[in-house]
Amino acid sequence: MKALRNYLNKIKPDFEPGGKYEKLWSVFDGFESFLFVPNTTSGKKGVQIHDSVDSKRVMIIVVLALMPALLVGMYNVGYQHFLAIGEDAGFWATFLFGFISVLPKIVVSYAVGLGIEFIVAQVKHHEIQEGFLVSGMLIPMIVPVDTPLWMIGVATAFAVIFAKEIFGGTGMxxxxxxxxxxxxxxxAYPGKMSGDNVFVRTSDSFGFGGGKVVEGFSGATPLSFASSNLQPTNIIGEPLSGWDYFFGLIPGSIGETSTLAILIGAVVLLLTGVASWRIMFTVFGGGALMAWIVSACGASVLSVGDQICLGGFAFAAVFMATDPVTGCRTNTGKYIYGFLIGALAIIIRQFNSGYPEGAMLAVLLMNVFAPLIDFYVVEANIKRRLRRANA
Amino acid sequence: MSEKNKEIFLGPLSKNNPVIVQVLGICSALAVTAQMEPALVMSLSLTAVLAFASVIISLMRNTIPNRIRIIVQLVVIAALVIIVDQILKAFAYEVSKLLSVYVGLIITNCILMGRLEAFALGNKPWPAFLDGVGNGIGYSIILLIIAFFRELLGSGTLFGHQVIPQICYDWGYENNGLMILPPMALIVAGCIIWVQRAKNPEMQED
Incomplete structure (x- = not known):
């Protein structure tokens, strides 16, 4: 690290105004702060508190928390593939298949997203912000394994430009x-994002792991079984239990299948205080309550536990709903926000047969309402205190 | 054409465009721009109605009592829209079916009432006619640009003819289904506004 620091110190003058690479200052600054800033904490004197945890370090913690889900997701991609072609390839070959299938998606997502961030920062003469670190890791984890790379590139570019940069960049x-x-x-591409043909890779990846699909193969996810009121089976027709849903060796988007791995990430996020426990718990609570109502009415073949473990629900609860930028800021608001996300996700899943999974739409819908919820929570607080002051 | 008339005619094409500067007529811009053909027919209909309504209102401007002017304007517009609707049904039935209620809804298009109120009521017929045609063309330009991108990216066609070659589809290209849905019309319109403001820095608000 020290050698790198010295090297950066040496080339820094070239990037400062008047230097050789003056125009690339934002790029240099981005790399420097990514690695070394901030390294200051509050001074020994005075009463101020200021530690070295800034948004970059927060993001790094989230990326670390995503790792268990990503690794299990990679293994699961290989597992489903070799199950589909009826081969037993062993642990490492299984993982390797998943790794080389998923890695290009991560590369494309980061390259496109960071590329746009760098260009925008350079054009506006801003510092490069680290907001894309987490998004770039989330994007490949929430798509089916057979999504073409160019689609991920186009969608990432669209999202970064129209959902982030035009609102003012990271945090806005x-x-x-x-x-x-x-x-x-x-x-835009419903055929590649839903249905029975996209969640299990049946072809080879870069020439590795080729084979013929076994008789009786079906790439349907448990949720698509459930949305047509069938008892879910795995891709070769064997029955699945609640533990399969929990450990996540089932077809689904890459990072979302294993509830266990997601919960490990959740523990990391909660221990470090990065994610709000209020939102996380109320999402699960709202989802569980709605799932209980649904199964008590006999509207679904899935139990409460199944509903929580299946699909993107747990992933959305832990990594999507807790996004501090798009969620509620007030504590009371967080309870309302989380509860409605959980409940809406199950409602969409259950009552709109066009969408077997509703977590994505539920979070996006509540993103819109988060400022409104905050507004009324603050207003109510002002009113209460005024009453108290006047009494 | 005098300098002033030129300004009246050319202003609405860019600097004072009814859709992207005044943000009027957005509903129909969303509804009819999934394909080029209905967008073109809609543009022509609106331009015709706007031009004639402006002239008629301008001719009557000194005899319309101020208190009932809105009703008078509506009657004129409604009569013209019904004529256009009947012509479309007679000579372009397929397109008229595609446009469905949106031709009828020209009556409620904000551009019409806006121009009649703001311009035709206080000006002579010739400038009013130029203003009507200018605003109609300004509206048409935006509609056609939006429809161009939506049809090209959403269906791979232009005016119903296949434009994107089959080989692209063989290589894995797919039409973007989102472009067919109305939200993308707003986003394309937003991009047009973006480009226009970037080119004319004096139009940027703080």
Missing amino acids: NVFNVALITRAFLFF
Whole structure:
């Protein structure tokens, strides 16, 4: 690290005004602050508190919290593939298949998103902000494995420009950028984002893991079974249990299948205080309540636990709803916001047969209402205190 | 054409465009721009109605009592819209079916009432005619640009003819279904506003 610091110090004058690469200052500054800033905390004197945790470090923690879900997701991509072609490839080959299938998506997402951020920052002479670190990791995790790379590129560009940059960049967006990417893909290319043919890769990846699909294969996800009121089976027709849903060896978007891995990430986020426990718990609470109502009415074949573990629900609760920029800021607001996300996700899933999963739409819808909820919470607080003052 | 008339005619084409500067007539811009053909027919209909309504109102401007002027304007517009609607049904039935209620809804298009109130009521017929045609063309330009992108990216066609070659589809290209949905019309309109403001810095608000 020290050698790198010295090297940066050496080339820094070239990028400062008057230097050789003056025009690339934003790029240099981005890399420097990514690696070393801030390294200051509050001084020994005085009463101020200021630690070195800034938005960049917060984002890095979120990316770390995403790792378990990503790794299990990669393994699951390989697992579903080899299950579909009826081969037992062993742990490492299974993981490797998933790794080389998912890695290009991560590269495309980061390259397109960061490319646009760099260009915008350069044009506006702003510092490069680190807002895309998390979005860039989320995007490949919430798409089906067979999504073409160019679609991810187009959707990422759309989301970064129209959901983030035109609102003023990182921290100013109304909607969750990663979910806008997914919503764009979902509405623009429905054939590649839903249905029975996209969640399991049956072809080879870069020539690796080729084979013929076994008899009786069906790429349907458990939720698409449930939306047609059938008991879910895995892709070769064997029955699934609640534990399968929990461990996540089921077809689905890349990072969302394993509830266990997502919960590990949730623990990291809660222990470090990065995500709001109020939102996280109320999303699960709202979803559980609505799932209980639904199953008590006999409207679904899924139990409460199944509803929570399946699809993108847990992923949305832990990583999407807790986005501090697009969520509620007041504590009371967070309870309302989280509860409605959970409840709406299950309602959409259950009562709109066109959408087997509703977590994405529920979070986006509540993103719109978050400022309104905050407004009324603040107003109510002002009223209460005025009454108290006047009494 | 005098300098002033020129300004009246050319202003609405860019600097004072009814759709992207005054943000009028947005509903129909959303509704009829999924394809070029209905967008073109809609543009022509609106331009014709606006031009004739402006002339008629301008001719009557000194005899219309101030208190009932809105009703008078509406009667004129409604009569013209019904004529246009009947002509479309007679000679372009397929397009008229595509446009469905939107031809009838020209009556409620804000551009019409806006121009009649703001211009035709206080000006002589010739400038009023130029103003009507200018605003109609300004509206048409925007509609056609939006329809161009929506049809090209959403269906791969222009005026119903396949434009994007089959080889692209063989290579994995797919039409963007979102472009067919109304929200993209707003986003394309937003991009046009973006380009226009970027080119004319004096139009940028703080």
